[in-house]
Amino acid sequence: MVTAEDLRNRTQTYYDDVEVGNEMPPLVIGPITPTHIFRWSAAIENWHRIHYDQSYAVYHEGLPNILAQGSWKQSILPRYLKDLCLPDGWAWKVSFQHRAMIVPGDTITVWAAATGKYEKEGLGFIDLDVGMRLQSDIETCPGKATIVLPIRGGRPVPYPFVAPAAK
Amino acid sequence: MAETKGVLSDDIRALIGVAAEKAEASLPWGVEREGLRIFTQAIMDPDPRYWDDAFARTTKFGGIVAPPIYCSYLDRKIAPGSDDPVTRAFQEDPECDGIGGVKESVDRPGALPPVPTELKRILNGGNEIEVYKYPRLGDRIFSQARYADIKARQTKDGSEMLVITTETTYTNQDDEVLCILRASIIRR
Numbered sequence: 001m002v003t004a005e006d007l008r009n010r011t012q013t014y015y016d017d018v019e020v021g022n023e024m025p026p027l028v029i030g031p032i033t034p035t036h037i038f039r040w041s042a043a044i045e046n047w048h049r050i051h052y053d054q055s056y057a058v059y060h061e062g063l064p065n066i067l068a069q070g071s072w073k074q075s076i077l078p079r080y081l082k083d084l085c086l087p088d089g090w091a092w093k094v095s096f097q098h099r100a101m102i103v104p105g106d107t108i109t110v111w112a113a114a115t116g117k118y119e120k121e122g123l124g125f126i127d128l129d130v131g132m133r134l135q136s137d138i139e140t141c142p143g144k145a146t147i148v149l150p151i152r153g154g155r156p157v158p159y160p161f162v163a164p165a166a167k
Numbered sequence: 168m169a170e171t172k173g174v175l176s177d178d179i180r181a182l183i184g185v186a187a188e189k190a191e192a193s194l195p196w197g198v199e200r201e202g203l204r205i206f207t208q209a210i211m212d213p214d215p216r217y218w219d220d221a222f223a224r225t226t227k228f229g230g231i232v233a234p235p236i237y238c239s240y241l242d243r244k245i246a247p248g249s250d251d252p253v254t255r256a257f258q259e260d261p262e263c264d265g266i267g268g269v270k271e272s273v274d275r276p277g278a279l280p281p282v283p284t285e286l287k288r289i290l291n292g293g294n295e296i297e298v299y300k301y302p303r304l305g306d307r308i309f310s311q312a313r314y315a316d317i318k319a320r321q322t323k324d325g326s327e328m329l330v331i332t333t334e335t336t337y338t339n340q341d342d343e344v345l346c347i348l349r350a351s352i353i354r355r
């Protein structure tokens with residue numbers, strides 16, 4: 001489990017430190033409970049019954065159980081990428097699809113692996129495959145991301161972030 | 168998935184590129200500490216940049232910030248004093264799924280015009296997020312949505328569906344872009 005102290009004292013990963021093929025440190029979340037799923041629905045005021053009404057989910061919608069929300073997944077992935085970039089890198093963009101369902105009892109491993117790296121305008125860009133893998137190795141949320149890391153001896157990553165000029 | 172045009176009527180095709188008016192997504196008090204606490208705990212993120220004033224002041228943000236994706240949930244919140252769409256939706260349909268009827272009963276500024284389709288089932292098809300700046304406590308958040316694309320597709324079982332991609336740009340009170348969210352919704 002990541003703690004506040006971990007995040008307060010996170011040591012910068014530099015562009016120079018990452019090689020294509022590297023797997024980034026994963027984030028393990030779970031087991032997910034109905035309470036976790038309900039807490040998310042309440043937090044964002046999502047009243048879709050498949051997320052908290054088990055009878056509705058199973059008997060009306062034919063689902064195996066209540067489901068974790070796609071919106072929760074879309075919030076977890078940026079959170080994970082942010083952590084990888086702390087303190088001074090930038091989790092620029094991420095895209096992903098919603099595949100397998102997440103239900104109570106599941107444990108999720110949020111992961112990323114470097115598929116490419118390039119320098120542009122003095123900054124280091126890392127392309128990643130990302131996802132959220134179930135304990136059964138089923139991928140629930142395959143996607144792509146780009147993070148920006150400082151280059152040792154190079155300029156700071158600007159804040160607010162400015163996207164590099166298109167080729 | 169094979170492409171099909173059966174469910175992609177001219178009326179639906181005409182929506183591609185249509186933008187909603189820019190509207191305030193946050194409630195009048197903007198990004199506030201308690202909502203941020205609830206949100207970050209629900210994503211299990213203990214980052215002190217979201218709650219520790221003294222530490223946050225030492226970061227590049229210069230103060231407490233919120234996750235950029237937080238912007239995309241602000242306009243779901245029901246303003247105090249407004250009609251209660253949850254109660255109304257279930258009064259109108261006791262079997263309401265909790266999302267379709269509730270959403271349709273809310274006439275929000277900044278909402279895109281509905282897609283005129285009989286396809287009722289809604290699935291989340293995928294998302295793309297670009298991040299430029301983190302919201303700060305007190306920021307007022309604005310959003311502007313547009314239909315970026317609408318496609319018809321045929322599934323393996325032969326049924327037709329629509330893949331509707333919206334692009335929403337979130338800005339702060341200074342018109343700085345915070346993040347851009349593209350969301351693909353499947354209607355089938």
